[in-house]
Amino acid sequence: MAARKMTGSQLVLQALCDQGVEVIFGYPGGAVLPIYDALHQQNSLRHILVRHEQAAVHAAEGYARSTGKVGVVLVTSGPGATNAVTGLTDALMDSIPVVCLTGQVPTHLIGNDAFQEADTTGITRPCTKHNYLVKSAEDVSRIVHEAFYVARSGRPGPVVIDLPKDVLQAKANVTEGGEEIQHKSYKPRIKPDPKAIGQAIEIIAKAKRPIVYSGGGVINSGDKASRLLTRFVRILGAPCTSTLMGLGAYPASDPQFLGMLGMHGTYEANLAMYNCDVMINVGARFDDRVTGRLDEFSPNSKKIHIDIDPSSINKNVVVELPVIGDVAAVLDALLKAWAKGGHSLSQRALKQWWKSIEGWRGRECLNFESTDSVIKPQYAIQRLYELTKDRETFITTEVGQHQMWAAQYYKFEKPRHWMTSGGLGTMGYGLPAAYGVQVAHPDALVIDIAGEASIQMNIQELGTLMQYRLPVKVFIINNQWMGMVRQWQELLHGERYSQTYSESLPDFVKLAEAYGARGLRAEKPAELDGLIKEMIDHPGPVIFDCLVDQKENCFPMIPSGAAHYDMLLGPEDQAAKPVSEEGMVLV
Amino acid sequence: MAPKDMSIERRTIAVLVDNEPGVLARVIGLFSGRGYNIESLTVSEVDTTRHQSRITIITSGTPQILEQIKAQLDRLVPVHAVSDLTKKGPSVERELALVKVSGKGNKRVESLRIADIFRARVVDSGLDHFIFEMTGRSDKLNVFIELMRPLGLIDVSRTGVVAISRGSTGLLN
Numbered sequence: 237m238a239a240r241k242m243t244g245s246q247l248v249l250q251a252l253c254d255q256g257v258e259v260i261f262g263y264p265g266g267a268v269l270p271i272y273d274a275l276h277q278q279n280s281l282r283h284i285l286v287r288h289e290q291a292a293v294h295a296a297e298g299y300a301r302s303t304g305k306v307g308v309v310l311v312t313s314g315p316g317a318t319n320a321v322t323g324l325t326d327a328l329m330d331s332i333p334v335v336c337l338t339g340q341v342p343t344h345l346i347g348n349d350a351f352q353e354a355d356t357t358g359i360t361r362p363c364t365k366h367n368y369l370v371k372s373a374e375d376v377s378r379i380v381h382e383a384f385y386v387a388r389s390g391r392p393g394p395v396v397i398d399l400p401k402d403v404l405q406a407k408a409n410v411t412e413g414g415e416e417i418q419h420k421s422y423k424p425r426i427k428p429d430p431k432a433i434g435q436a437i438e439i440i441a442k443a444k445r446p447i448v449y450s451g452g453g454v455i456n457s458g459d460k461a462s463r464l465l466t467r468f469v470r471i472l473g474a475p476c477t478s479t480l481m482g483l484g485a486y487p488a489s490d491p492q493f494l495g496m497l498g499m500h501g502t503y504e505a506n507l508a509m510y511n512c513d514v515m516i517n518v519g520a521r522f523d524d525r526v527t528g529r530l531d532e533f534s535p536n537s538k539k540i541h542i543d544i545d546p547s548s549i550n551k552n553v554v555v556e557l558p559v560i561g562d563v564a565a566v567l568d569a570l571l572k573a574w575a576k577g578g579h580s581l582s583q584r585a586l587k588q589w590w591k592s593i594e595g596w597r598g599r600e601c602l603n604f605e606s607t608d609s610v611i612k613p614q615y616a617i618q619r620l621y622e623l624t625k626d627r628e629t630f631i632t633t634e635v636g637q638h639q640m641w642a643a644q645y646y647k648f649e650k651p652r653h654w655m656t657s658g659g660l661g662t663m664g665y666g667l668p669a670a671y672g673v674q675v676a677h678p679d680a681l682v683i684d685i686a687g688e689a690s691i692q693m694n695i696q697e698l699g700t701l702m703q704y705r706l707p708v709k710v711f712i713i714n715n716q717w718m719g720m721v722r723q724w725q726e727l728l729h730g731e732r733y734s735q736t737y738s739e740s741l742p743d744f745v746k747l748a749e750a751y752g753a754r755g756l757r758a759e760k761p762a763e764l765d766g767l768i769k770e771m772i773d774h775p776g777p778v779i780f781d782c783l784v785d786q787k788e789n790c791f792p793m794i795p796s797g798a799a800h801y802d803m804l805l806g807p808e809d810q811a812a813k814p815v816s817e818e819g820m821v822l823v
Numbered sequence: 824m825a826p827k828d829m830s831i832e833r834r835t836i837a838v839l840v841d842n843e844p845g846v847l848a849r850v851i852g853l854f855s856g857r858g859y860n861i862e863s864l865t866v867s868e869v870d871t872t873r874h875q876s877r878i879t880i881i882t883s884g885t886p887q888i889l890e891q892i893k894a895q896l897d898r899l900v901p902v903h904a905v906s907d908l909t910k911k912g913p914s915v916e917r918e919l920a921l922v923k924v925s926g927k928g929n930k931r932v933e934s935l936r937i938a939d940i941f942r943a944r945v946v947d948s949g950l951d952h953f954i955f956e957m958t959g960r961s962d963k964l965n966v967f968i969e970l971m972r973p974l975g976l977i978d979v980s981r982t983g984v985v986a987i988s989r990g991s992t993g994l995l996n
């Protein structure tokens with residue numbers, strides 16, 4: 237049988253189909269014209285035309301995080317690729333699986349400063365998990381399949397495939413079917429070492445004040461991991477806290493859940509971390525937002541760290557016992573070993589431990605003062621939660637105070653319903669991520685909780701919402717300030733508010749209307765519920781301009797360089813506890 | 824919490840990689856991007872059928888940083904194996920230097936005499952110069968080069984260190 241031949245472009249699309257891809261987020265240009273031409277002649281792959289390449293990557297991230305699949309991006313050479321860099325870095329920091337196809341000038345022009353040439357593999361090497369420059373059409377299928385494998389396996393991350401235009405146009409033999417890749421050198425470890433499981437059980441069984449500190453790795457590992465985590469925590473009877481990235485893996489309304497920990501975490505979560513005697517880290521990476529001052533971080537505990545990436549072990553915090561493997565596989569092994577050994581924790585000690593925790597809980601650190609005259613941002617999010625919790629709702633955010641309030645006041649019961657930019661903290665993430673989610677879940681309610689500054693970073697994406705009738709709701713907590721930065725200036729820089737006022741804001745209602753979307757504005761607490769309902773009931777995209785208290789700060793807060801017990805719970809604390817010099821240099 | 828060891832150690836690390844475009848840039852970028860030290864780095868293909876190269880890196884840092892370096896290297900997709908030769912047991916380390924010395928009269932005789940003691944070979948000579956080739960441990964090369972300095976040292980070219988563990992086991996086991 238004569239081998240069938242296809243162009244490089246067709247081979248790319250074929251490999252995407254074989255990988256089960258349904259949608260691509262992209263933006264055309266000269267170097268990728270052959271792929272766009274091939275796209276035009278097929279109908280199994282859907283293409284969503286974004287308005288800026290950064291948004292294409294965030295959309296792919298939202299799609300990936302909400303489905304567990306790999307998000308796919310297609311951009312042109314040069315500026316297309318460089319515009320994608322922020323999104324790629326964001327996906328790397330948050331371990332999101334994305335495959336990004338970039339166009340490149342033809343191979344014979346590479347290195348000549350040709351029109352729209354950029355050294356894409358060079359530029360993206362430090363901001364991808366891996367990248368490829370394809371030199372021949374013969375390699376296309378293999379590389380695309382390998383890229384998907386690398387992106388989704390182990391610790392997930394973004395992978396770039398740079399495709400010179402001549403490679404896209406050349407013909408090569410077709411290899412049928414999706415090849416399952418066995419990589420020569422890349423072999424992530426999934427199953428834990430049984431010896432480590434035994435040691436972990438030994439440590440846990442002796443715990444008097446245990447805590448489970450769970451993170452984004454549980455979400456990465458899949459829905460089964462979340463179920464196992466819940467079982468594990470309940471069987472132990474231990475408290476559970478979560479990082480920003482892990483919210484939803486453990487049901488927030490459960491009494492054993494202490495809320496988020498870290499810089500803007502709850503009083504009870506941070507004090508429990510400080511005072512525990514055994515800490516079980518499940519797929520979290522001891523980020524500096526979480527640990528605060530390192531030499532004061534949970535000084536008297538034995539730490540077990542479950543992570544798929546050996547480089548996460550002992551990076552910031554030295555632990556007694558690393559357990560390398562996939563969260564689901566590790567928890568499964570732990571649960572089995574726990575049952576088999578007939579273990580249980582000392583109930584007396586646990587009771588004592590919970591008594592302390594309830595004491596900290598009694599501080600009600602998330603309380604705030606409500607008024608009738610002005611909407612408190614916390615109140616706005618509480619109402620949004622109450623009015624949307626009974627639906628299939630996905631929340632994305634931008635970056636700033638509103639993001640933290642969303643994490644504190646919106647209660648996530650299920651994994652994959654919360655997408656936020658944690659590691660890079662990219663303003664402009666939320667809107668494109670939201671429509672990435674909406675594309676995957678057309679009937680769900682998808683809300684981007686935004687700040688008025690952040691939303692302007694990718695506001696052009698309203699056009700994408702309109703074009704594809706994606707009914708995303710943009711809920712702007714409008715405090716007229718870059719609130720998070722203003723808060724730091726208040727705390728650390730003598731209230732000198734340098735360049736943080738959101739001057740010359742657009743009228744967001746009119747802006748929505750200019751795009752053909754619905755605009756709503758709330759100014760008083762009394763009108764909030766009605767307007768939120770109107771937003772939910774509107775079948776298309778909505779911009780909701782929620783005017784809130786301009787000077788509200790986000791508490792609790794552990795100022796940078798401080799320890800977990802040094803939390804500021806409100807404005808009075810802030811006045812009483814000045815920040816150290818060492819803390820001032822930290823971000 | 825286990826106490827942190829802040830002492831600085833020096834390690835020789837061998838890395839077996841696929842010899843594909845960009846692989847060296849990945850390794851070097853890792854070191855510069857994360858602020859790790861490179862004292863010496865050598866690379867060459869060692870298996871032409873499987874297209875694998877071996878990189879030998881000498882680096883230094885606290886024990887915690889050194890563990891990070893190895894984990895980060897191992898995480899690169901084209902890396903097959905990372906071996907800490909210093910930690911693993913005795914190993915042989917060698918470096919090659921080419922040393923050009925120019926001089927006349929006594930200085931010229933003296934340079935030749937010292938070269939002889941150090942078992943350096945003359946690989947090129949003219950009426951007023953020698954090029955010595957010398958292989959050995961880096962500290963020995965340092966001593967030789969220092970001795971040549973007053974005798975008319977013109978140019979030095981060094982390979983950096985290559986290393987291999989003693990005994991019958993290889994990098995992959």
Ligand SMILES: Cc1cc2nc3c(=O)[nH]c(=O)nc-3n(C[C@H](O)[C@H](O)[C@H](O)COP(=O)(O)OP(=O)(O)OC[C@H]3O[C@@H](n4cnc5c(N)ncnc54)[C@H](O)[C@@H]3O)c2cc1C
Binds near residue numbers: 526
């Ligand atoms: C303004 C702002 C304020 C912030 N404040 C806070 C705060 O108060 N509290 C807070 O928690 N965060 C906060 N963050 C987020 C913070 O910067 C980090 O992004 C976050 O803490 C990291 O979460 P994580 O540890 O769960 O790690 P992730 O970044 O989600 O990393 C996951 C870890 O799990 C591992 N992993 C991945 N997949 C698997 C698997 N299948 N099996 C096992 N392991 C796996 C990875 O190797 C990695 O080590 C803030 C961010 C911003 C922008």
Ligand SMILES: Cc1ncc(C[n+]2csc(CCOP(=O)(O)OP(=O)(O)O)c2C)c(N)n1
Binds near residue numbers: 662686715717
């Ligand atoms: C792209 C980018 N630039 C700058 C920052 C620094 N930054 C963090 S929060 C913030 C202000 C955000 O303001 P807004 O969106 O209004 O949210 P608020 O904090 O007021 O809720 C800024 C500028 C960032 N995170 N991302």
